[in-house]
Amino acid sequence: MAIVGGGYTGLWAAYFAKKLEPSLTVAVFEAEQVGYGASGRNGGWLSAMPPGNRATFARAGGGLEASRALQQEFVAGVDAVLDILRAEGIDADQHKGGALVAAHTRAGLGRLVARRDADLKYGLTDDEVHLLDRDEFQSTINISTVHGGLFYKHCARIHPRSSSTASPTP
Ligand SMILES: Cc1cc2nc3c(=O)[nH]c(=O)nc-3n(C[C@H](O)[C@H](O)[C@H](O)COP(=O)(O)OP(=O)(O)OC[C@H]3O[C@@H](n4cnc5c(N)ncnc54)[C@H](O)[C@@H]3O)c2cc1C
Structure with a gap:
């Protein structure tokens, strides 16, 4: 599974995807750095x-x-x-x-x-x-x-x- 954006929305989506289906490979793609947007500030x-x-x-x-x-x-x-x-x-x-x-x-x-x-x-x-x-x-x-x-x-x-x-x- 690919998730674009390492803010709260992307990270929670990744967290729950993995919790609900541990066999999934989840990759979060972030253009800047994790927490770069509103989530980090x-x-x-x-x-x-x-x-x-x-x-x-x-x-x-x-x-x-x-x-x-x-x-x-x-x-x-x-x-x-x-x-x-x-x-x-x-x-x-x-x-x-x-x-x-x-x-x-x-x-x-x-x-x-x-x-x-x-x-x-x-x-x-x-x-x-x-x-x-x-x-x-x-x-x-x-x-x-x-x-x-x-x-x-x-x-x-x-x-x-x-x-x-x-x-x-x-
Ligand atoms: C000043 C301010 C104060 C706030 N205070 C509060 C508060 O006190 N409590 C509260 O609950 N909410 C607050 N909010 C709202 C809350 O912070 C946001 O709703 C929340 O952080 C949004 O998270 P997000 O993951 O959707 O977006 P973001 O945190 O913006 O994450 C999006 C990420 O996607 C990345 N991105 C964008 N385009 C691409 C691309 N093409 N490829 C790869 N990566 C990409 C960005 O770099 C960014 O890191 C506040 C917002 C602001 C601006």
Whole structure:
């Protein structure tokens, strides 16, 4: 099997092809160096936040239930990546500490309340996204101007360069 491009897409495809069919010979062709593109220089967020508009996903087919299932796939994806890094002995400076979204105004907090309602509608559970009041937020990070915020449980940091170029332990 030939795969063109040594970014996350190509490398994960190669990894799973080999896992699913160990007899396959898989070659990854990379024009520059592995991790040369966005995969080697992104922000390092390994997050379950959907990369797009959830209402649009729901309209695209399958409706609300499909959109909710997609959200839970994103949630599972975070731990799946971390599990594989662990199993393969890859140190990508990974740490699952969750993500905070801060409201710096009262109106901003109102928008986060609405966002959390939408999060629950589109498939996150009560346990996965918490509304924090000012004191709860400040006990995590002491931002003096904060009015409160959201805490998302399923988010990790991962070093893009290490995670896209590291070799598994032989
Ligand atoms: C600034 C920035 C920040 C980001 N932050 C995040 C983040 O925090 N969290 C997150 O989840 N996502 C983030 N993303 C998105 C994420 O990094 C990309 O979606 C992901 O890396 C895409 O991976 P890819 O393998 O599809 O593409 P790429 O990483 O671009 O890999 C494509 C590879 O193909 C090679 N190539 C191209 N043409 C050929 C050819 N003809 N022959 C051989 N090789 C070829 C390129 O050299 C490259 O190495 C960010 C993106 C950017 C740009």
